[in-house]
Amino acid sequence: xxxxxxxxxxxxxxxxxxxxxxxxxxxxxxxxxxxxxxxxxxxxxxxxxxxxxxxxxxxxxxxxxxxxxxxxxxxxxxxxxxxxxxxxxxxxxxxxxxxxxxxxxxxxxxxxxx
Amino acid sequence: xxxxxxxxxxxxxxxxxxxxxxxxxxxxxxxxxxxxxxxxxxxxxxxxxxxxxxxxxxxxxxxxxxxxxxxxxxxxxxxxxxxxxxxxxxxxxxxxxxxxxxxxxxxxx
Numbered sequence: 001x002x003x004x005x006x007x008x009x010x011x012x013x014x015x016x017x018x019x020x021x022x023x024x025x026x027x028x029x030x031x032x033x034x035x036x037x038x039x040x041x042x043x044x045x046x047x048x049x050x051x052x053x054x055x056x057x058x059x060x061x062x063x064x065x066x067x068x069x070x071x072x073x074x075x076x077x078x079x080x081x082x083x084x085x086x087x088x089x090x091x092x093x094x095x096x097x098x099x100x101x102x103x104x105x106x107x108x109x110x111x112x113x114x
Numbered sequence: 115x116x117x118x119x120x121x122x123x124x125x126x127x128x129x130x131x132x133x134x135x136x137x138x139x140x141x142x143x144x145x146x147x148x149x150x151x152x153x154x155x156x157x158x159x160x161x162x163x164x165x166x167x168x169x170x171x172x173x174x175x176x177x178x179x180x181x182x183x184x185x186x187x188x189x190x191x192x193x194x195x196x197x198x199x200x201x202x203x204x205x206x207x208x209x210x211x212x213x214x215x216x217x218x219x220x221x222x223x
Contacts, residue, residue: 006157089157104160105158107155107156108155108157
């Protein structure tokens with residue numbers, strides 16, 4: 001059972017470039033989310049999706065998300081900025097009760113924007 | 115706004131020296147308090163969920179407790195392999211976990 005898989009593990013991006021961070025889960029979880037983790041800041045939520053085909057929160061500037069199916073939850077950085085340098089963590093959990101059960105995390109993508 | 119504060123930021127223990135990590139929180143409508151362990155270069159790994167004050171859960175050398183304002187993660191006779199960052203998170207009325215900054219634990223032989 002693979003759980004939550006994130007790719008790539010590491011990436012260096014130039015300012016202004018775009019890229020998509022991939023996240024896939026094989027546990028049939030309805031709820032998926034993206035966090036970023038910065039030194040001394042803890043994990044901060046970027047976006048979540050409660051179910052496939054739904055978008056439930058205003059997407060922060062500089063990011064784009066989609067949830068076309070249950071398994072995949074890609075996060076796109078649109079015109080990357082150095083402030084987006086971070087470790088990005090994807091998580092999934094059973095849909096009901098929403099988010100109250102344990103969240104499974106991927107290994108993270110360490111992204112550097114230069 | 116939900117707030118989670120963990121203390122201490124860092125803790126160094128000798129092997130076998132028991133101690134506790136603290137997680138203080140303010141949240142409207144607590145639906146769950148979560149403890150995670152995170153090793154360097156890895157994603158957080160789930161340890162416990164606590165739902166109501168007075169609840170306790172144990173796993174090997176770890177025991178988590180919950181009151182109306184804080185949670186403690188007690189580590190009994192720790193071993194070097196318990197070295198990691200321990201994260202506390204709360205779920206209130208929203209749909210996402212609100213994390214503290216973590217406690218970095220180092221257990222030396």
